[in-house]
Amino acid sequence: MRRSFPRQMASLEAIVAYVRDFLALEGLDEGAAYDLDLVLEELFTNLVKYGRGARGDVDIVLERGPAGVTARLREYDADAFDPTQLPEVDVDRPIAERRPGGLGVHFIRQLTRTFEYDYRDRVGVTTVAMRDPV
Amino acid sequence: MFEIRVEDGGQVFVSGRFDAAESERALLILRSLSGPLVVDCTGLDYISSAGIAVLMDTFKRVTSGGHSLRLVNLTPRVKNVFTYAGLDKLLGIQ
Numbered sequence: 656m657r658r659s660f661p662r663q664m665a666s667l668e669a670i671v672a673y674v675r676d677f678l679a680l681e682g683l684d685e686g687a688a689y690d691l692d693l694v695l696e697e698l699f700t701n702l703v704k705y706g707r708g709a710r711g712d713v714d715i716v717l718e719r720g721p722a723g724v725t726a727r728l729r730e731y732d733a734d735a736f737d738p739t740q741l742p743e744v745d746v747d748r749p750i751a752e753r754r755p756g757g758l759g760v761h762f763i764r765q766l767t768r769t770f771e772y773d774y775r776d777r778v779g780v781t782t783v784a785m786r787d788p789v
Numbered sequence: 790m791f792e793i794r795v796e797d798g799g800q801v802f803v804s805g806r807f808d809a810a811e812s813e814r815a816l817l818i819l820r821s822l823s824g825p826l827v828v829d830c831t832g833l834d835y836i837s838s839a840g841i842a843v844l845m846d847t848f849k850r851v852t853s854g855g856h857s858l859r860l861v862n863l864t865p866r867v868k869n870v871f872t873y874a875g876l877d878k879l880l881g882i883q
Binding site: 664665667668671689692693696697700703746747749750751753758759761762765766 | 835838839
């Protein structure tokens with residue numbers, strides 16, 4: 656299942672609706688939704704905040720395979736931005752020393768089995784395989 | 790849809806989806822508050838790193854002023870996200 660979304664925070668509501676359509680199509684229950692919502696939001700908002708030079712909408716492909724759900728986000732005419740290389744946040748630090756940055760990628764790493772980035776011909780593709788089997 | 794309602798005595802009620810599309814509005818509201826705060830999350834269905842960043846900002850600001858901030862009535866799914874973030878023991882969650 657594939658759908659395109661304007662590169663703006665306001666697209667999050669439509670992405671949530673897309674996830675519900677995907678779950679219904681695949682016969683999956685709402686229990687799978689939270690983790691998928693969270694991973695997609697963190698990936699998408701990274702593209703909105705840090706994607707430089709990118710033009711057009713972001714394509715999101717959701718697929719269900721034998722090992723679970725895979726999500727792929729594709730942006731076009733974009734400078735390279737590899738979210739897999741962002742530093743890990745130290746969640747053991749006292750809160751006074753904590754900074755919010757990096758938490759989103761930490762969630763992605765917690766909730767996915769694989770987290771990959773590919774960049775060629777100015778097209779950036781981030782692919783994740785969700786950790787929980789469905 | 791995200792809603793935030795402030796009542797007398799530092800009671801704050803949040804509900805719906807606290808995501809990156811709503812974080813700026815929530816931050817503006819919470820930064821206007823002072824004194825001890827209790828954030829009731831009974832109706833909160835979802836929170837992402839953007840929502841947590843807002844609550845961290847509020848927690849630091851309130852506690853640096855000598856007051857407390859408590860998060861109460863979190864659903865298990867929402868509490869899980871704080872656990873992933875390593876904040877479940879730190880943010881006054883009850």
